[in-house]
Amino acid sequence: MKKRISVxxxxxxxxxxxxxxxxxxxxxxxxxxLTFYDGGYGSAWAYALxxxxxxxxxxxxxxxxxxxxxxxxxxxxxxxxxxDIIMSHxxxxxxxxxxxxxxxxxxxxxxxxxxxTVADRIVPEIIxxxxxxxxxxxxxxxxxxxxxxxxxxxxxFDEHGWEVPTTYEELATLCETIEKAAIVxxxxxxxxxxxxxxxxxxxxxxxxxxxxxxxxxxxxQGIDGINAIKNLESASVFDPDGxxxxxxxxKLWTDLIRPHEVNGILRDYCIEDSSGRDYMSAQNDxxxxxxxxxxxxxxxxxxxxDNIDPEVCExxxxxxxxxxxAKTDDNGNVIRVSYQVGGGDSIIIPASAPNKDEAKxxxxxxxxxxxxxxxxxxxxxxxxxxxxxNLDGIxxxxxxxxxxxxxxxxxNSVKFNLYSQNNMVLNNKITLEWADTGINEYAxxxxxxxxxxxxxxxxxKDITAGFDTWKSESDAIYGADN
Amino acid sequence: xTNTRIGVxxxxxxxxxxxxxxxxxxxxxxxxxxxxxxxxHFAVFWGVVNFNSIVRTFQRYVAxxxxxxxxKWVFAGLQNxxxxxxxxxxxxxxxxxxxxxxxxxxxxxxxxxxxxxxxxFLFKKMPLAKVFRVIFFLPSIxxxxxxxTVYRFQFDSQIGPISSIFRLFGASPPNWFGLxxxxxxxxxxxxIWAGLGYNVLLLSGAIGRLxxxxxxxxxLEGTPLMREMFGIVIPLIWPTITTTFLLGLTSVFxxxxxxxMIKQGDPMVFTIALRIYNSVxxxxxxxxxxxxxxxxxxxxxxxxxILLVRFIMERIYSDVEx
Numbered sequence: 001m002k003k004r005i006s007v008x009x010x011x012x013x014x015x016x017x018x019x020x021x022x023x024x025x026x027x028x029x030x031x032x033x034l035t036f037y038d039g040g041y042g043s044a045w046a047y048a049l050x051x052x053x054x055x056x057x058x059x060x061x062x063x064x065x066x067x068x069x070x071x072x073x074x075x076x077x078x079x080x081x082x083x084d085i086i087m088s089h090x091x092x093x094x095x096x097x098x099x100x101x102x103x104x105x106x107x108x109x110x111x112x113x114x115x116x117t118v119a120d121r122i123v124p125e126i127i128x129x130x131x132x133x134x135x136x137x138x139x140x141x142x143x144x145x146x147x148x149x150x151x152x153x154x155x156x157f158d159e160h161g162w163e164v165p166t167t168y169e170e171l172a173t174l175c176e177t178i179e180k181a182a183i184v185x186x187x188x189x190x191x192x193x194x195x196x197x198x199x200x201x202x203x204x205x206x207x208x209x210x211x212x213x214x215x216x217x218x219x220x221q222g223i224d225g226i227n228a229i230k231n232l233e234s235a236s237v238f239d240p241d242g243x244x245x246x247x248x249x250x251k252l253w254t255d256l257i258r259p260h261e262v263n264g265i266l267r268d269y270c271i272e273d274s275s276g277r278d279y280m281s282a283q284n285d286x287x288x289x290x291x292x293x294x295x296x297x298x299x300x301x302x303x304x305x306d307n308i309d310p311e312v313c314e315x316x317x318x319x320x321x322x323x324x325x326a327k328t329d330d331n332g333n334v335i336r337v338s339y340q341v342g343g344g345d346s347i348i349i350p351a352s353a354p355n356k357d358e359a360k361x362x363x364x365x366x367x368x369x370x371x372x373x374x375x376x377x378x379x380x381x382x383x384x385x386x387x388x389x390n391l392d393g394i395x396x397x398x399x400x401x402x403x404x405x406x407x408x409x410x411x412n413s414v415k416f417n418l419y420s421q422n423n424m425v426l427n428n429k430i431t432l433e434w435a436d437t438g439i440n441e442y443a444x445x446x447x448x449x450x451x452x453x454x455x456x457x458x459x460x461k462d463i464t465a466g467f468d469t470w471k472s473e474s475d476a477i478y479g480a481d482n
Numbered sequence: 483x484t485n486t487r488i489g490v491x492x493x494x495x496x497x498x499x500x501x502x503x504x505x506x507x508x509x510x511x512x513x514x515x516x517x518x519x520x521x522x523h524f525a526v527f528w529g530v531v532n533f534n535s536i537v538r539t540f541q542r543y544v545a546x547x548x549x550x551x552x553x554k555w556v557f558a559g560l561q562n563x564x565x566x567x568x569x570x571x572x573x574x575x576x577x578x579x580x581x582x583x584x585x586x587x588x589x590x591x592x593x594x595x596x597x598x599x600x601x602x603f604l605f606k607k608m609p610l611a612k613v614f615r616v617i618f619f620l621p622s623i624x625x626x627x628x629x630x631t632v633y634r635f636q637f638d639s640q641i642g643p644i645s646s647i648f649r650l651f652g653a654s655p656p657n658w659f660g661l662x663x664x665x666x667x668x669x670x671x672x673x674i675w676a677g678l679g680y681n682v683l684l685l686s687g688a689i690g691r692l693x694x695x696x697x698x699x700x701x702l703e704g705t706p707l708m709r710e711m712f713g714i715v716i717p718l719i720w721p722t723i724t725t726t727f728l729l730g731l732t733s734v735f736x737x738x739x740x741x742x743m744i745k746q747g748d749p750m751v752f753t754i755a756l757r758i759y760n761s762v763x764x765x766x767x768x769x770x771x772x773x774x775x776x777x778x779x780x781x782x783x784x785x786x787x788i789l790l791v792r793f794i795m796e797r798i799y800s801d802v803e804x
Contacts, residue, residue, distance in 0.1 A: 092766050098545045099553050099767075135551060193649070195640075204660060204746070273639030275660030281638060428769055435574070439749045443660050462572070473561075477768045479546030 031060050032358050035076075036087035038065035040299025041144070045378035052374065053365055059358060077101040080352040084359040087143050089345045094426055097139040103349040103356050105138040111364040121367045121386045125415040126340065134421065140348050141363060142385030146341030147317060147409045148211025148297035154314040154401065156197070156292050164316075168216075168252060168323040175199040175269045176262055178292050185289050199269040200257070201291035203282035206275060206442040208295040209253065210433070214339040214418070215320035216249035217433075222327045223337065223416050229432055230420040235467040240456040246433055247456050252323055254445045254452060275443035287313045297341045301402045302380045315402040319409055336413040343417025381406045423474035430470065435459055539563065539775040543768035562775035569776060574749070581666055582753045585737045588670045589677070589730035596674070597681030598723070602711050604682065605689045615686070619679035626676075630743035633672050634659065662750040669744050669751060673737075681726055688722035689715060693804050720799040727795060731788055735780065754780060 034046060043065040050061035064083065066072065070090045076083060077096045096102050109119040118141075119127070126132070126142045133139070157164065160181065165171040183197040202208060218226055225245070229237045240247045259268040271291055274282065286294040287304055289312045294300075301308075301315050308315070322334040329335050349359045365371060370393065372384040377394045381403025391399060391407055424430045434440045444450035542558035545551065569575045600618065604611045621629055637658040639645050645655035659665045692715065700710050716723065738755035745751045747760070754777075761773040 095545060095766055095768060098551050135546070193646075204748070271640075273645075273655065273657050273660060276637075276639060276657050276665075277660075278634060278638070281640070285640065426766075428766060439574070444662075447657065447661055449661060458573070473542075473565075477543055477545055479549060481546075481549055 031062065032084045032355055032362055033062045033064055033082055034085045034087075034362075035064040035066055035069055035081075035083040036085075037069050037089060038067050040297075040303040041379045041382055042302050045375045048374055048378050049366060049371060052371070053362055056365070057361075059362075061362070077350055077352075081350050082354060083350065084353040084355045085347065085349055085363065087345070087347045089143075089342055091344075091346045091348065093140055093346055093348055094134050094421065097134050097137075101351050102139050103351050103353065103359075105141065105349065105360070108141070108360040108363055109138050111360065113364050113367050114369055118364050118367050121369075123385050123387060123415065126343075126385045131419060131421045140346040141367070142343075143345035143347050144298070144342050145383045145385040145410055145415065146298050146343075146345075147338055147383075147406045148208070148341040149215060149295070149320050149338075149409075150212055150293045150318050151286075151296045151300055151402075152293045152316055152318055153286070153289065153291075153312075154316040155310075155312065156289060162292070164318050165321045166319075168321050171321045172256060175256065176267065179267050179269060195271075195290055197289065198271045198291045199293055200274070201271050201282050201286040201294045202274045203277045203279035204275055204443075205279040207440055208279075208297070209442050210440070211297055211339055211341055212295055212320055213246075213249050213253050214433070215337055216252060216323045216326075217246045218337040218339065218416050219320070219323055219326035219334065220245040220248050222335075223414055226416055226418070230418070230422065230425075232420070232422045232424055232430065235460070235464040238456075238460050238463050240453065240460055244456075247452050248325070249323070250445065250452050253442075257442075257446045258448055270446070275446060287315075289313060293318075298382045298406045299379070301400060302382065305380060315400070317402060317405040317409060319413065336409075338409050338413035338415055340415045340417040343419050376403065383407065383410055423478040424470050426478055427470070427474035429466070429474060430463065535774050536778065538771045539778055541771055543771075545768065558771070562771045563779060565772050566776035566779050569772075574752075577750070578752050578754060578757055581741075581751060582734045582737065582755075584666065584670060585673065585733040585753070586731055588673055589733045590727050593674050593677055594681060594723070594726055594730060597678055597685055597726075598716065599711075600678065600682050601685035601689055602715055604686060605715075606707070615682070618682045621676040622679040622683075626739050626743055629676055630672070630740070633675070634744060637668070659745065665745055665748065666751050669740050672744060673740055676740075684726060685719060685722060688719040692718050717799045718802055718804070720795075721801060724792070724795040728788065728792055731791060735784065 034050065036043075036046060043063060046063045046065065050063050054060055069076075069086060069088045073086055073088060073091045074096070076086065078101060093102055097104075109117065111118050113121050122132075122142060123145055126145065132142065152164065156162075160178075160183070162174055162177065163170070165174050178197060178199045181197070185195050185197055187194065189195075221229070221243075225243070229244070236242055238244050257270060259266055261267070271277075271282070271285055277285075283294070283296070283300070283304055284307065285291060287308050298317070319336055319338070326334045347363065349356055349363075353359055366375070367384070367386050369386070369388065372386050372388060373391065373394050375384050376382060376388075376391070377398040380398060380400055383406065388407070388411075391404070394403075418432045420432060422430075425432070441450055441455050445452065445455075538555075539562050540558060540560075541555040542561065544554050544556055570579065600614075604615055608614075636642050637644050637655075639655050639658075642655075645658075648655040657664055658668050696714060696718075697710070700714060705713070735754055737753050738759055741748070741751040741753060741756055747756070752760075758773055758777050762770060
């Protein structure tokens with residue numbers, strides 16, 4: 001009897017294992033797994049697109065938002081994954097592509113989409129600057145066509161009659177006006193806790209300032225100049241006394257942000273201890289009316305939507321004010337530029353994905369204008385890296401003024417990014433802006449503990465010393481012709 | 483015994499031998515099976531991994547050669563070691579080493595003495611000793627993510643209680659986390675706060691094992707507390723102190739989570755371990771040999787130092803059996 005019970009138990013165990021394995025198996029054409037970075041864009045867009053795709057094709061999509069997908073991606077690509085599509089920032093896809101770990105997407109780019117091909121749908125500047133190809137093949141789709149810069153509280157601007165600055169001088173004057181007004185935010189608080197509205201809120205995530213400073217850099221350097229730097233012909237492109245304009249853009253930023261005297265009075269335009277604050281605390285300060293502007297990007301509203309009190313704050317994004325010396329067009333107008341936030345964000349299909357063909361069909365579906373609009377709708381204004389003729393068809397309750405301002409900047413600016421396929425960049429030897437270690441120096445510059453000249457003279461010296469060695473080592477990996 | 487032997491027939495002896503043989507085989511199989519898993523685990527996850535890593539340090543990756551995708555590893559001589567060595571002398575390299583050595587200094591020369599003093603006074607049953615024991619140990623059982631968040635908020639310039647105290651006295655709170663090296667000092671402070679309980683627990687256990695008679699004798703002799711601590715307690719718990727000190731020494735290579743959680747991976751507060759973790763985590767396989775060489779080189783440099791410190795520590799007080 002005992003033997004029989006044992007045999008039955010063993011069979012049940014094996015059967016359970018088999019069932020477990022069977023559940024893990026996927027049918028080739030009726031299931032997809034979409035893994036994406038669960039950050040400021042949220043996940044509502046993925047559920048909406050998945051539901052629509054299932055309705056249209058009958059294919060079920062497992063939505064897999066992940067906070068760690070960027071860190072997990074190398075292992076997923078190297079060791080295999082059941083995810084059919086990965087969307088994230090910061091995926092180093094070039095070497096895995098060469099190693100055959102990422103599915104080539106040339107056939108996806110040739111697929112029909114809105115009467116043309118998927119390739120026709122991509123924003124041309126992203127095709128030109130984003131380098132979606134490597135070794136002659138497409139391996140990624142762009143995810144978002146991001147906009148960053150200064151977000152402002154429109155309600156506060158309207159209440160106090162402040163104009164949105166269009167030039168650097170106007171921005172400086174506005175900061176002075178706000179600071180001089182000394183508007184108390186919390187008049188009922190004890191004296192020592194009372195705070196006045198500051199021009200800027202920012203946080204320890206200091207790289208958010210990049211979005212404004214890069215725009216200023218591109219205004220000064222010109223898009224062609226930026227693209228020339230990407231080629232890294234020689235170390236001299238980083239010479240701060242030469243043609244490298246990033247330092248000029250930083251100087252304008254430092255002049256504004258570092259506490260300085262205006263008419264004999266010391267002015268600090270930022271909330272106290274900004275560089276030491278957690279970013280959510282700083283964002284809460286901003287939406288609660290403690291500051292008029294904040295460096296941020298297109299995901300801001302989506303990230304904070306549950307906390308915003310419409311009586312206190314209405315978000316808008318402003319175009320980067322034109323700086324003195326900005327490049328102009330033939331008519332003498334300053335060329336509006338916009339740094340493509342998330343220019344390195346990627347949509348890829350792992351070579352080990354179980355349903356690669358279905359994944360491609362889904363991505364072609366996602367690139368259609370109506371579905372791109374659905375993405376924009378559910379992310380409150382974030383735009384995919386595809387062409388939008390307009391925002392018609394997006395429900396009013398989703399289409400905030402913030403979304404409109406993001407759309408306006410994207411539509412009316414020349415987009416650029418700092419993505420480069422130069423071998424030294426791929427080999428992590430050089431970055432185009434700050435030091436290759438990823439350290440930006442906004443906090444030290446704002447506090448006055450470091451000077452631009454010292455930082456960039458040292459950097460230029462290091463690059464000059466290492467350039468030839470880095471180049472030969474990097475060329476040895478990726479080939480001198482890349 | 484003799485009777486028993488006589489009583490067993492020839493066939494019985496054979497079957498007894500068979501049973502013994504079977505038992506031996508069973509025991510041998512049992513030992514082999516029990517050892518197989520840990521040995522295999524050791525061989526694969528220690529032996530192969532380390533061997534493979536060491537081999538990698540002498541190789542470099544070639545993805546494209548003469549315009550053709552080749553994806554192969556080739557011999558690189560000592561190039562990775564040279565690059566790793568050169569990275570020590572860069573400004574970033576120096577800062578990473580200094581940050582890392584700081585943890586050892588904090589751990590061994592601030593945290594450990596504090597833990598010894600705290601353990602001794604807890605042992606002497608000072609008022610509220612049990613409450614303090616819980617307070618000391620509490621940070622050790624709370625997840626580091628929660629602890630780091632709580633710690634940062636304590637110092638927040640707008641809502642943190644510590645900054646409020648500064649304001650109460652009309653002073654502006656300093657920029658605790660925004661600027662290096664303040665941010666690095668704040669992480670050290672966190673390590674002292676969060677790490678004290680663990681050391682207190684270890685040392686309290688060691689002090690608790692000391693013979694009660696020694697303290698009775700010390701009481702009869704009227705030995706002052708300080709004398710008792712330095713003359714009796716510390717020499718007798720010296721092996722535990724040595725172990726804790728050596729563990730503190732290895733923090734130069736091991737600390738990673740604290741800067742990661744408190745400063746969200748700010749490169750200014752990178753440690754050796756965090757630098758290695760960040761580089762290995764990246765998808766760029768071609769860059770890995772250099773970082774492995776960096777770790778290996780540091781290990782080779784550190785090993786004699788650790789052995790020397792252990793040698794010296796073991797000679798300060800001789801082991802006492804009790």
